[in-house]
Amino acid sequence: MASGAGPEIERLMALLSKLPGLGPRSARRAALALLKKREQLLIPLTAAMQDAAERVTSCHICGALSTRDPCATCADPTRDAAMICVVEEDSALWAMERVGAFSGRYHVLGGLLSALDGVRPEDLRLSGLMQRVSSGGVEELVMALPATVEGQTTAHYIADRVKPLAPEVTITHLARGVPVGGELDWLDDGTIAHAFKSRR
Amino acid sequence: MASGAGPEIERLMALLSKLPGLGPRSARRAALALLKKREQLLIPLTAAMQDAAERVTSCHICGALSTRDPCATCADPTRDAAMICVVEEDSALWAMERVGAFSGRYHVLGGLLSALDGVRPEDLRLSGLMQRVSSGGVEELVMALPATVEGQTTAHYIADRVKPLAPEVTITHLARGVPVGGELDWLDDGTIAHAFKSRR
Known part of the structure; x- marks a missing residue:
């Protein structure tokens, strides 16, 4: 340059x-x-x-970037410890917090499984999540992962590992459908098909 | 946020x-x-x-951002002091230097005259330019200013002030025309008309 x-x-x-x-x-x-x-x-x-x-450091519980450890969310007793929202990156956590619809705790994976990019389970913050789930008190794991191949592979992998460890934990996923303000004409076929099947 | x-x-x-x-x-x-x-x-x-x-500071001669004062261009004896290229901002100077077609000196105005934004002649680095021009040795002033109303107003204003001060100085402007790789279909009418009138 x-x-x-x-x-x-x-x-x-x-x-x-x-x-x-x-x-x-x-x-x-x-x-x-x-x-x-x-x-x-x-x-x-x-x-x-x-x-x-x-x-700025990473919270040793959820992995979120924060100047405090544990971070403000993990240290907040008013936030529901029975719900853990699993996100790829801090940016997804920030987006969830901006929306303000979720009052539980988080777990930041720090990436997604990807055969193409060589990201393996041990590269993600997974052992900490398994520990949190198996230590009891968790009722629901909300998978707020991207609707991509990597995101869905990672969600399936986590579900497979959580089931034998803590069968009482419910695993949920963010709903798929037409985004608010979304014109059908601009959406891909997969989204429309999904939204049609899940109509209510 | x-x-x-x-x-x-x-x-x-x-x-x-x-x-x-x-x-x-x-x-x-x-x-x-x-x-x-x-x-x-x-x-x-x-x-x-x-x-x-x-x-980083501003060169006291040409106004360019530099860690040295005078800047490398003003201090370089191999660069032609008889030619001064007048630019709006350092970004234009950097663009000219990347091209490498100009071997003279520069003068960075630090803005353009604008009645709308309230930018007056005294807000620009103009007195320094007049001093450089009137101190002799300058043969050509190349106006490398944007092809906008503000750019052209500023170029005219400078020409009007330079003429009585140093009538021997030639004032030139960057040529207007079709950019290299430019499709006629995508160009505005003014550019096409200009390019047609200046055909050679």
Whole structure:
């Protein structure tokens, strides 16, 4: 990315371009915005990143990113410990929390099983989940995993391992169907077929 | 942006969403990527930003962002001091340098005149440009400004001020026409009309 901007600015651009959603061009724009808004953006963002690098850790119970261990959700006695929502990543946990429909606990797998990418069960936060389930008190495991091959494979794998360990635990899945505001014309056939079969 | 991620992570997301091209959703993805790639991304990017905040300044001659003052271009005796390329922002300077077709010096205005946004001549790096032009030795001023109303207004304003000050200076503009690889069908009428009139 030779830009004539000097090695320091080029290094900044090169690192910014590694962020998801930023290519070389948007990384240059981001670098320029940072350098032009030193006081309002560059300095506070640097401080926030330093703070995050030093203080953010993973909750030893659910695996969520947090500055506290256990995290706020695991430490909150008002949240239902009988329900565990299994998610792929923190972003899914954040989405569930924004919706505010779930009042139980979480378990962040940190990925999905994938033969293609070589992700095996031992690469995920699975032993901790099995421990939580087998230690009793859990009534429902909500699989909030993506509706992809990897997501469904992972959900099946977890169900297969939970059943012999804790047969009393109910395993549920997020409903499949037409998204709110979804035009039938724009949906794939699989979603429409699923939504038709599950009509109520 | 309530996400249940804790105030430190939320602050990181809020600041990332101020970068150009990042909305709330992509800022969340970027924050997650940073936190998951602590060693490869978060720590080096924080260091690069700190370095930039401490060391990057504006060249007192041309206004370009640089860790040196005068900047590498202004300090380079092999670059033609008789040609000055006038650009809106550093991003345009970087684009010109990537192309490598220009071997003169630059002048970064830091914006464009705009009645709508209330940008007046004194808000731009214009007095420095007039000083450079009137101190002699400049033969050509290349206006590499955007082909927008603001860009063209600014170019006219500069030409009007340069003429009485240094009548010997030639003022040129980047050619307008069909971009390389451009399909006529996708171009606006103004560009096509311009390209037709300037055919050769």
